[in-house]
Amino acid sequence: MSTSAAKVPMSHPLKTLTLVVPCFNSAAYLHRCLDSLVQCGDDLEVLVVDDGSHDETGAIAEAYAERFPGTVRVIHQPNGGHGSAINTGLEHATGQYLKVVDSDDWLDVEALGRVLDSLRTMVADGADVDMVVSNFVYEKVDKRNKKAMRYRGVLPTGRVFSWDDVGQFGPSQYILMHSLIYRTDLLRECGLRLPEHTFYVDNLYAYVPLAHVERIVYLDEDLYRYFIGRSDQSVNESVMIGRVDQQLRINRMMIDHVGRVRRQPGISMGLCRYLIHYAEIVSAVSSVLLVRAGTVEARALKDGFWREVERDDPWLYRRLRRRSVLGQITNLPGRPGRGISMLAYRAAQWAVGFN
Numbered sequence: 010m011s012t013s014a015a016k017v018p019m020s021h022p023l024k025t026l027t028l029v030v031p032c033f034n035s036a037a038y039l040h041r042c043l044d045s046l047v048q049c050g051d052d053l054e055v056l057v058v059d060d061g062s063h064d065e066t067g068a069i070a071e072a073y074a075e076r077f078p079g080t081v082r083v084i085h086q087p088n089g090g091h092g093s094a095i096n097t098g099l100e101h102a103t104g105q106y107l108k109v110v111d112s113d114d115w116l117d118v119e120a121l122g123r124v125l126d127s128l129r130t131m132v133a134d135g136a137d138v139d140m141v142v143s144n145f146v147y148e149k150v151d152k153r154n155k156k157a158m159r160y161r162g163v164l165p166t167g168r169v170f171s172w173d174d175v176g177q178f179g180p181s182q183y184i185l186m187h188s189l190i191y192r193t194d195l196l197r198e199c200g201l202r203l204p205e206h207t208f209y210v211d212n213l214y215a216y217v218p219l220a221h222v223e224r225i226v227y228l229d230e231d232l233y234r235y236f237i238g239r240s241d242q243s244v245n246e247s248v249m250i251g252r253v254d255q256q257l258r259i260n261r262m263m264i265d266h267v268g269r270v271r272r273q274p275g276i277s278m279g280l281c282r283y284l285i286h287y288a289e290i291v292s293a294v295s296s297v298l299l300v301r302a303g304t305v306e307a308r309a310l311k312d313g314f315w316r317e318v319e320r321d322d323p324w325l326y327r328r329l330r331r332r333s334v335l336g337q338i339t340n341l342p343g344r345p346g347r348g349i350s351m352l353a354y355r356a357a358q359w360a361v362g363f364n
Contacts, residue, residue, distance in 0.1 A: 025052040025128050027104030027193065031094030032057060035112035036065040038236070045115040047077050049122050052129070054104050055081045058097050061088025092203030092210035099196055105132055106141065107193040109186055109214065113236050120230040127228055128190070138169060139195050139222040145187035145233035157231055158182065164227035171223060172279035183287050186211040187233040195221055208252050209259045212291060216263055219280060220270045250302050253295070257314055260295045263288050268322045289333045
């Protein structure tokens with residue numbers, strides 16, 4: 010069943026969960042993704058957003074819509090990028106909760122069934138949970154041992170909690186888009202609108218709405234399977250170096266956001282602590298990519314980035330660059346310092362399994 014640019018009519022029955030699947034030239038992976046999403050009940054909506062693909066992506070999605078007419082819907086739109094596809098999915102979603110699943114990734118079917126059961130119970134009990142967090146697993150190409158990102162000991166398990174109940178995240182531990190299920194109306198009420206034609210907007214998706222989140226549940230389920238390690242992937246290191254201007258753009262938007270949030274009266278200290286932690290990680294990634302580029306121009310970009318942060322928010326600059334271990338390690342001066350930064354980065358790659 011195709012949907013044009015018009016929003017979903019109110020006649021569509023309300024679902025428990027919408028899974029938004031942004032797609033661009035995803036024919037090689039889309040079957041695996043959609044097969045993992047369509048098996049868990051009539052109150053699950055799979056909303057495929059074909060973002061101007063020119064391969065068989067659209068036809069594959071339409072075939073699933075014909076096979077699963079009460080579950081799968083397809084929206085075709087001109088290419089606007091990952092953020093545009095998520096925006097479109099949010100506009101059309103009929104689920105009370107929403108999760109984004111990239112078309113080259115997939116969900117564990119059994120874990121999805123259990124997560125859906127939990128969501129149904131929350132809805133029936135009127136729990137009004139704003140955000141549900143679950144685990145994700147790095148499914149790295151050619152890597153036998155899979156690394157899971159879990160939150161045991163940091164987030165209370167299986168009960169409603171607030172930011173003030175959140176513990177200390179580890180240096181490489183943060184809540185990515187892959188971990189998140191949001192209450193759909195919260196995303197609409199906070200006015201979330203992701204930039205179009207821009208990479209790495211998933212960081213904003215996992216960041217900007219958090220200031221509006223009050224009630225959280227952590228389900229210790231390895232739900233999301235994050236397929237990583239392909240040479241053409243946006244998070245491949247060489248690709249990220251080529252797009253470092255977009256990485257810096259998103260990084261600046263995150264720093265501006267946390268600067269505004271931490272000044273709000275009555276804001277949760279637990280939330281601020283987490284937002285700063287996430288900004289530390291993304292800023293460290295930006296710095297190390299610019300070091301890895303190995304050019305005078307890249308080093309100048311890195312220095313300019315940090316000068317802007319210091320000028321705009323001296324307190325946050327000290328927190329991200331001077332007091333943060335990540336900030337210090339990824340910004341050591343001189344050639345020997347850059348070498349140490351790269352050794353630390355490679356060690357993190359090996360330990361975690363990311364690109």
